[in-house]
Amino acid sequence: MTRRMVIMLIAVAIVFGGIFGFQAFKAVMIRKFITAASNPPQTISAAKAATSEWQPRIEAIGSLRAVKGADLSLEVSGVVESISFNSGDDIEEGAPLIKLRTADDVARLRSLQAMAELSDLTYERDQKQFKMQAVSQATLDTDAANLKNAQAQVAQQQAILDKKFLRAPFAGHLGIRAVDLGQYLGPGTVIVTLQALDPIFVDFFVPQQSVDQMRIEQSVAVKVDAFKDRTFVGEISAINPKVDTGSRNVQVRATLKNPDHKLLPGMYATVDITTGSPKNYVTLPQTAITYNPYGDTVYVVDSKGVDADSKPQLIARQTFVTIGPTRGDQVAVLKGVEDGDMIVTAGQIKLHNGSVVLIDNTVTPTADAAPVPVDR
Secondary structure, three states: OHHHHHHHHHHHHHHHHHHHHHHHHHHHHHHHHHHHHOOOOEEEEEEEOEEEEEOOEEEEEEEEEEEEEEEEOOOOOEEEEEEOOOOOOEEOOOOEEEEEOOHHHHHHHHHHHHHHHHHHHHHHHHHHHHHOOOOOHHHHHHHHHHHHHHHHHHHHHHHHHHOOEEEOOOOEEEOOOOOOOOOEEOOOOOOEEEEEEEEEEEEEEEEHHHHHHOOOOOEEEEEEOOEEEEEEEEEEEEEEEEEOOOOOEEEEEEEEOOOOOOOOOOOEEEEEEEOOOOEEEEEEEHHHOEOOOOOEEEEEEEEEEEOOOOOEEEEEEEEEEEEEEEEOOEEEEEEOOOOOOEEEEEOHHHOOOOOEEEEOOOOOOOOOOOOOOOOO
8 A cells, every 4th residue: 555655656746747847848948939039139330429629610601792893884875886805804994895886976076066166256255345335244144154055065965975985994804795896786785794803702691690700800711613622711891780581691791812713703602600719529420310309319339248159248228419510421419428438320220228239330421520522
């Protein structure tokens, strides 16, 4: 009986041991399965945050304008008799440019001059006769009025004749001639453009909140598409005392030296105005920032020991940041990132707080302070 009881107890122990052993084995296998099924490490690119010097500046878009510029034309009509300039000439103030046919006007001027001379002789003769009481005061007054009228007509005709001649109102550079010999011109027909190119103005607009940073004689740097590798330096010469009510911007004018006439009126220009003293900011590529309605964030890469294969384990930690100004591909970070932090610069879209990451910087986003477009 005792022997049977022992055998039964041993059998029961074996059965329960098998059951509990199977359950323990199953739990271990499930744990391993869940561990193996977790998200694999995400490949990202990363860079260390570094402090760099920033020069506060304002960028604006402007256009070039001549200090003196005009499309020249005549007030009267007529046929072109002579042209005294060539396209592209540099001329002095008062230089003759064009003359219209004047034969009729000259003949009428001579006729009026003859009438004026006759009126003058008549007035002088009557003055002598008036002293001898040979003519009345009324006759003398009439002769004086006739003389003044004749002289006025001469002056009027001389003014009409002068309008048949076009002279340069100021020194400058002529454009392309738009008329030819023998051509009939109506009043106001453009003959040629005249532009004074040295110095030259650049007009641009800045937001009203930046007006207090603008100063007369403040330095500006100007670039134009025609000369991409050259910077033209000038000074602010005028600030409009009125804010545009439509855009809330203020017009500013700077003066640039242009001795070689490279800059031309009407050119599009980018204006860079230096303001304040340099500051040091923690700088990141703009691609490192994730912009959200509830706040801007970055992912900081932290080390969390080693994994099962004794390799360093890196974890992405999401943190909010306060960003400052931008320049080119770079952004200044005011709060949230310290100098030397490893920051994710690409691949954030597949991360969440606590994601395991692998850094691969084979391809990295650009972080140029002054990027230049590349033609491909």
